[in-house]
Amino acid sequence: MGVIEDxxxxxxxxxxxxxxxxxxxSKVEQMGGLADxxxxxxxxxxxxxxxxxxxxxxxxxxxxxxxxxxxxxxxxELRTFERDDExxxxxxxxxxxxxxxATVRLAFWDEQARAIDEEGIEPGTVLRVKGRPKEGFSGLxxxxxxAEEDPDAEIDVTIQDTYRVEDLSxxxxxxxxxxxxxxxxxxRTFERDDxxxxxxxxxxxxxxTGRIRVTLWDxxxxxxxxxxxxxxxxxxxxxxxxxxxDLELHVGNRGAVESIDEEVEYVPRTTPIEELEIEDVxxxxxxxxxxxxxRTFERDDxxxxQVRNVRVQDETGDIRVALxxxxxxxxxxxxxxxxxxxxxxxxxxxxxxxxxxxWRSTVTVTESTPQPADGDGDSASLASFGADxxxxxxxxxxxxxxxxxxSTAAGxxxxxxxxxxxxxxxxxxxxxxxxxNPAKLDDGETTMTVLTDADLSLGEEVTAxxxxxxxxxxxxxxx
Numbered sequence: 001m002g003v004i005e006d007x008x009x010x011x012x013x014x015x016x017x018x019x020x021x022x023x024x025x026s027k028v029e030q031m032g033g034l035a036d037x038x039x040x041x042x043x044x045x046x047x048x049x050x051x052x053x054x055x056x057x058x059x060x061x062x063x064x065x066x067x068x069x070x071x072x073x074x075x076x077e078l079r080t081f082e083r084d085d086e087x088x089x090x091x092x093x094x095x096x097x098x099x100x101x102a103t104v105r106l107a108f109w110d111e112q113a114r115a116i117d118e119e120g121i122e123p124g125t126v127l128r129v130k131g132r133p134k135e136g137f138s139g140l141x142x143x144x145x146x147a148e149e150d151p152d153a154e155i156d157v158t159i160q161d162t163y164r165v166e167d168l169s170x171x172x173x174x175x176x177x178x179x180x181x182x183x184x185x186x187x188r189t190f191e192r193d194d195x196x197x198x199x200x201x202x203x204x205x206x207x208x209t210g211r212i213r214v215t216l217w218d219x220x221x222x223x224x225x226x227x228x229x230x231x232x233x234x235x236x237x238x239x240x241x242x243x244x245x246d247l248e249l250h251v252g253n254r255g256a257v258e259s260i261d262e263e264v265e266y267v268p269r270t271t272p273i274e275e276l277e278i279e280d281v282x283x284x285x286x287x288x289x290x291x292x293x294x295r296t297f298e299r300d301d302x303x304x305x306q307v308r309n310v311r312v313q314d315e316t317g318d319i320r321v322a323l324x325x326x327x328x329x330x331x332x333x334x335x336x337x338x339x340x341x342x343x344x345x346x347x348x349x350x351x352x353x354x355x356x357x358x359w360r361s362t363v364t365v366t367e368s369t370p371q372p373a374d375g376d377g378d379s380a381s382l383a384s385f386g387a388d389x390x391x392x393x394x395x396x397x398x399x400x401x402x403x404x405x406x407s408t409a410a411g412x413x414x415x416x417x418x419x420x421x422x423x424x425x426x427x428x429x430x431x432x433x434x435x436x437n438p439a440k441l442d443d444g445e446t447t448m449t450v451l452t453d454a455d456l457s458l459g460e461e462v463t464a465x466x467x468x469x470x471x472x473x474x475x476x477x478x479x
Contacts, residue, residue, distance in 0.1 A: 007041035020044065057101035059142065061135040066142065070097035070104060071155040072125045074174040078117040093117060096173050097127065098157045103171035105141045106131070112144065126153045139171045139241060166209035168247055173239035175249060179205030179212075180266040181231045182341070182364045186326060187221045203227065203257070204341070204362040205235070205249075206266035211341060211362070214238070215250045216257070223257040229364055232264040233257050244360070268339045268366070274316035276345045278353055284321075285339040285366070286314035287433050287458070289442055294328045312338065313433070320354040327357050332365065334442035335431035335459040339364045428473055429463040432456045438472065454478040 008020045020041075027040035035043065053059055053068050076094040083090050093113040095106040106129060108116055128150045131142040160167060163177045182204040190198050201224035203214040214235065216223055227233060237255035241248050251257055270285040294308040308328035310321050321340060323330065332338060340355060341362040348354030357363055428448045430441030435456040441448045441464060450464045452475040466476040 003038040004041050007038070007045050010045065055101035056097075056099045056104045059102075059104060059133050059140060061133050061140065063133050065130065065132050065145070067128070067130045068099070069126060069128055069150060069153050069155060070099050070106070071157045071159075072097050072121060072123050072127060073103065073157070073159060073172075074123055075116070075121055076174070078113055091117075094173075095121070097129070098171075099155050100157060102140075103169055105136055105139065105171065105173060106147070107136070107141055107143045108147070109143070112147070123159050126150050126155055128153070139173075139239070164209045165205075165207050165212050168212065168240050168249065170240055170242050170247060173237075175235065175238040175240060177205070177207075177235045177238065177249065178260065178262065178264050179207045179233060179235070180264045181227050181229050181233060182206050182211060182266065183229055183362045184224045184227060187224055201225075204364075205233070206264075206268075208265050208267065211266070213243075213246070213248045213360075213362075214257070215241075215248050217250065217252045219253055220251045220255060220257065223251075227257070227259065232260050232262055234260050246360070268341075268364075270314070270339065272316040273312075273314050273319050276319065276353060276355075278345055278347055280345040281342055282345060282355075283339065283341045284312065284314070284319065284343060284355060286312045286318075286337070288332055288334055288336045288338055289313045289318060289433055289447055290444060291333050312340070320348060320352070322354060322356050323363065324356065324358050327361070327363050330363050330365075332363075333431070334444055335433050337366045337458065339366050425465070425467050426473065427463055427465045429461070432458055432460045432462060434458075448473055450475050450478075452478050 004021055004024055005017070008017055023044045024037060024040045027044055028035060028037060031040065053066050056068060056070055059066050059068065073096040075096075078091060078093050080089045080091055091110050091113040093108045093116050095108060095116070097104055097106050106127075126149065127147045129142065129144055130146040131144040133140060133142050135141070161176065163172070163175050165177070165179065168175065168177075184204075185202040187199055187201040190200065192198050199218050199221045201216045201221040203216065203224060205212055205214055223233075235249060235251060235255065235257050238249045238251050239255075241250050268285055269283065271280070271282045273284060273286065276282055276284070289311045291311075292309040294306055296304055296306045299305050306325065306328045308323045310323065310332055311318055312321055321343065323332075339362075340357055341364070343355040343357045343361050345353055346356055428441060428443070428446075428450070430443035430446075430448060432439060433442045433447070434440035435458055437451065437453060439450045439452055439454075439456050441450055441462065448464070449472045451472055452464065454462075454475070456462060456478070462478055464473055464475040464478045466474045468474075
């Protein structure tokens, strides 16, 4: 064999010997006699090896040209556009494709795009692709120069009509997903590079597999004002991006977010408060024991910020949660059942820990008690907070204010009477933050343990009257 054939034999690339020879001859001519056939063959072999990638995950924007196998997930519509320097129209079709490692968008142009539009291409088809990678609007994109079907190749990728949160991966587009609205943010405006004004807003959606932040752009931001927590919705034609290491589902003008009649189940999975540690990013849930007024402050750059502290209790303990920015405006008060997602656990006041709910966090007022992360389904309900042997002891809760300081029953609506059985007779009005016997009432400043057989409901405002003994109000009357 000659030198060209020898070098070609070591090349593991999908190119014929004839085309390899043509490339070598072209390289020799290009270099003006500075390289002989052997040197040119080695250069061509090096270029061919560079463009072969092991999988879609190895493709990076800026590579000269890559070759890979991928399975077609979905096919977009033919779109036309006007070229800047030509009168004729251009054509493009975007195809979503994937292998076992990642997803990529393939851009087919002009004649290729028209051929796909006329002849069609089915999801599930495996393509052998050659093209130039770049950073597209919705993530990695390969501008295809050549693609052909490979009927013998197999790629283990499942084609889905509707995704769940756990199915999402970076680069996916044309995503349809159903979820429950957990939280909404206000619409924010910004100035684009061309001087035009853009709009952006966020939702948080959850389903039975998890939750995800949804970013809405421009006209689609209206959904953030139209929808409310608790509604079930469907996202149509979303695409997956990454922010600070987390996946987000984006919805542009091609997509939509609409309410649906089907009820989507979302079960919060929370970490017990007693298990939280500094530097954790965790989900916690429970009942609001107390809520401080909102405070404003001046940032280093002169802008105004705001924060509000609430104290939340679950079956294992309680913790202060700092609500920053817009979250300080959320209507939360004693007795509200609430879930916080993605809060940062930090070193707090007086050697205690506290949770910080910033921009990445979600605050959801719930109707039912969140389940603990261990998922055993046997955890006690909020009604058992004050039961004998509970971790949230009466010693700590009775007569304790929301900021951890001690107070007395005399600070409530005491009438100064004395009971024959001993103990001062007081009237205490507050919100039921724990039903059952004993119950707990909170007036925003003081939490009172109440012994009563009355049938109380979480969040109900009642007045209990009776003697206080050892920090407990023994209710003779509840109304």
